Amino acid sequence: MDHLLTIITFVPIVGMVLILLCPKDQHNLIRWIAAAAAFAQILIAIYLYANFDTTTTAIQFAEKYPWVPSYHINYFLGVDGISISMVLLTALICFISVFASFGIEKGVKGYFALLLLLDTGMMGVFAALDFFLFYIFWEVMLLPMYFLIGIWGGPRREYAAIKFFLYTLLGSVLILLAMLGLYYYNPTPTFDMTRLAANAGSYSLNFQRIAWIALFIGFAIKIPAFPFHTWLPDAHVEAPTAISVILAGVLLKMGTYGILRVNFGILPAASHELAWIALGVIGTINIVYGALCAMAQTDYKKLIAYSSVSHMGYVMLGIAGFTAAGINGAVLQMFNHGTITAMLFLLVGVIYDRAHHREINGFGGLASHMPIYAGMTGLAFFAAMGLPGMSAFISEVLVLLGAWQRHPLMTVFGASAAILTAGYMLWTYQRVYLGPINDKYVGFPDLSARELFTLVPLAVIVLILGVYPHALLSLLNTSLVHLNQVVMSAPGAAVALAH
C-alpha cells in the first residue's frame, strides 16, 4: 500500500476531472462522483488510522521524489502525530460537506469541481512535508474558496469573498518570505521541513524572531487570532452551509497546525520566547472576546462563527503552555472543534433552508415541532459548552490543566469564559427552540434522512471521544511530547520561563 497519501490527496482531483467531463445537467451523477471521491478518502483515512504506528515520532507513509532538484524542491508527503489527526479530520469533514451540498441547485458542476479542488488543497497542506509544496497547497485552497463563497454565497458574498482572499493572501505572502529566509539561512539550503527542523539550532535568534513573527501573522490570520479575525464572521455568514462547515471544520485548523509544524518545529527558540504573548495572551483574548462577541449576535450563523473564534483560543492557549497535557489538549481540541462546529453550522443550515433567515429572535419553540432537530442541536450545544461526556470537555480540561502550570492568570480567564460560552449557548437555545412556537414555523419538517446522515457520524464521534479520548490521543501523544521537548530544550529557554 504505497502512495496512500498521494492517493488521499489527489483522489478529489480525479473526481474533479471526471465532474468536468460530465454533461452540465447530470446533477446527480456529479454529486455521486464527488461523494465517491470523498468516500475513497474516508476509506484511506481509516486505513491510515488503523496502521499508524503510535510509538514513534518518525514520519510515516512517507513519499519523496525530487521535483525541482536545482532548488532542492521535493514532492514530499508524510504524516506524524502532529498531522495525522488533521488528515483524518479533513477526510471526515469533506465527506460530510459533500453530502451537505446535495441541496445546491445552481451551477452544480462548478460547485462540486471547486469543492473537490478545495479538498485536495486542504489535504495537501496537512500531508506535505516540503515547505514549498505546503505553500502551494496552502495558496491553492484560496482560489476555490473565493469562488465558492463568491458565487454560491449570501447577499454580501462578493465583499466577504474578496475580504477572505485579501486577508489570507496577506498572510501567505509573509509565510513565503519566511520560507525563503529559512531556505537561505540554513547551512544546507532545503525546503524539507524535517531537515529544517533538524537544523533548527543553526538560525540566529534574531533571524528566528523575525521569521517567527512573519510566520505567526500568516498563520494567525487563518486561525483567526485577534485582531486578524474580522474576515471570519463575514466569510461564514455569506458562505453556503457546506463551505462554512469546511471553513470552520478544517481551514481554521491550518493556522494552528502551521504554528505547531513550522513555528514550533523549525524555530523552537523563538517559539519559547514569543509563544506566551503571541499564543497565550492573544489566545486568551480570543477566548473571552470571541465569547462576548458571540453573546451579542442576533444572527445565528454569526454567533457560531464567533464561538469558533473563542474555541480556537483554547487551542492557542494550550500550545502556549509548553506542557505535554496542554499541547495534546490543543491538538485534540482542534479535532473536536472541527467536528462540533461542523455540526453547529450544519444545524444552522437546516433551519436556514426552511425559514430563509437566521435571526435568533425571530424563532422560538422549534423543539415542539422539530424534536429530533432540537435534540441534535442540544447535543451539539452541550458539546460546544464542554460538558463532561462530550469530546470538548476532555480537550478543554487538558488545555487548561496544561496552561495552568505556566500561565495561571490566563488560564483563569480562559476557564471563566466557559461560563460565557454556556451563557450564549443556553440563551440561544432558549430563544430558538424553547417557548411558544411562532405560527410561521409550524409546518416545518424535521430533519431529513440526508441531514441526519451528515449529523449522526459527527455526533457519534463527539460522544466516543468524550468517553474514550485515547482513541485519538494515542496517535498524537508521542510526536507532540517530542515536539514539546524540542521547544522546552531550545536555547534561551531560561529567559523565557521568567514570564
Place this chain on the structure above:
Amino acid sequence: MQLGNVASLAYFIPELVLSATVVILIVLDLVTDNRAAAGIAALAASVAVFVLILAGGAGNERMFNGMIVFDSFSFYFRLLITLATMVAVWMSIGSDEVKRCDQGEYYAVLLAAALGMFLMAEADNLLMAYLSLELVSLTSYILTGFLKHNRRSQEAALKYLIYGGVASGTMIYGMSWIFGIAGSLSFGMINGALTQSGTGASLGVFIALVLILAGMGYKVASVPFHMWAPDVYTGAPIPITTYLAVGSKAAGFALLTRFFYPAISRLAANGNWQALAGVDWPQLLLVMCMITMTLGNLAALQQTNMKRLLAYSSIAQAGYALMGFVVLSNDGIRAMMFYLIAYYLMDAGAFLVVMIVANATGSEDIDAYRGLAWRGGMVPAVALAIFLFSLTGIPLTVGFIGKFYLFAAVIRGQFYILALVGILNSVVSLYYYLRPIRTMFLDQPAGDEAAVTGEAWNYGLMGVLAAATIVFGLYWAPLIAFADRSLKFFTGPA
C-alpha cells in the same frame, strides 16, 4: 572573438531574414491587395526566424567590428522577442480592429520593430544601443497610431512620440558624457576605462547613468519614465499594445541589463556584481523599483478600462522584474529573465482575451465583462482568470514561480525592505486583478450584452498560452535551467 563585417553575416541570418521579409512585405503591398497574405507571410517569417535562432545556437562572438554581440544572453532574449512577435502577428491576424483599417505596411513595420528589438538585445556599443532603441521607438509610434480613424490612437501616437523624443534625447546626452569620461562607446572599453579610473569621475558617471536611464527606463516603462504607457497602451490596437508590453519591454530589460551589468559593473569572485565605486546606481534603481510597482498598482486600482488596467499592471510588473535587477547578483538577473518569460505568457494571454472580448462586444471596459462566464464566454473567462491569477502570483501558475525566484533572490541578497514592499504590492494587486474576475464570474449578466463567441484562431492561441501558464507553473525546471544557461554575457578582449 571579434568578427569583421563579412564574417559576422554568418551569425546574422535571423536578422537578415527579418530584414528581407520587411522588404518583401512592402513590395507585396504594392503588387497585391490581399491583406491576409501579408499577415501569414509575417507569421511564417517569425516562425522561420525562431527556428533559425534555435539552429544558430549561442556563441561568444563580437560582430560587425564590435557593434553587436552573439552570446547566450542575446540568444535568450532574441527567442523571447520572436515569441512576442509571433503572438503580436497572430493577434493582428485575428483582430477586427486591425482588419478594419488599411493594413498596408502594418506587418512590415511590425517586423522592423522586431529587428530593432533584436539589436537592442545584442547591442555592445552605445551607438548601436541608441540606434536600435530609436528603431524600435519609431516603428512603435507608427504602429500605435495605425488606427487612422481612431482619435485615441492618434493621440497615443503623438504622446508616445513626444515622450520618446525627450527620453532618447536625454539618453544620447548621457551617452556623450560616458564617451567623454571613458573615451569609447564600446561596452568593453567603457568597462575597462571606468573600472580602472577609480572614483575620479564618479559624479560625472552617475549623472550620465541617470540620463541614460531616461531612455532605457522609458522602454521598460518604469517610474518616472512611465507616463506614456497608460495612454499608449489604451490607444494602440490591442496586438500592438501586447507587443509593446511583452516585446518592447523585454528588449528594454535586455539592453538595461547588458549596459548596467557587463558594461559598467564587475563580476566579483563570489558571483555577485559590484557596481562602480562611488556610483550608487543600485540604490537609485532600488528606489525606482519600489516606486514603480507601488505606483503602478495603486493607479491600477481605479481603472475601469481593461487595457488601461493592464497598462498600469504592466508598470507594476516592470517593477517586480526590476527587483531581480537591483540586487546585483546572478540570481537576481536570472530571476528577472525567468520572470520576463512568465510575464510574456500571462500578459500576452490577458491582452488576447481583452481582444477576443473587444472583437465580440466592441468594448474594452470592465462592464463589458459582466457575467461573461454565464453568457457563453466560459472559456475566455476561465483563461483570463488564469492569466490574472498568474499576474497576481498565485501558485499553480508560472507567475508564482517567477515571483518566487524574484523574492528568493531578494531575500538571499538580504534586501528585506524591498521584499516587504514587493510582497505587499502583490496583495494590493490582487484587489484589481480580481475585479474583472469578479465581474466575469460573480456578477450575473444584465441580459443586453453581446454574446461572446470567438474564432478558433484566437481561441487556439489563448489555449496555448493558458496551458503554458499552468504547465510551467507545475514544472518549470527546464525553463529555469534555460535561463541559467543563458545568463552568460560575451566575454572577450575589450
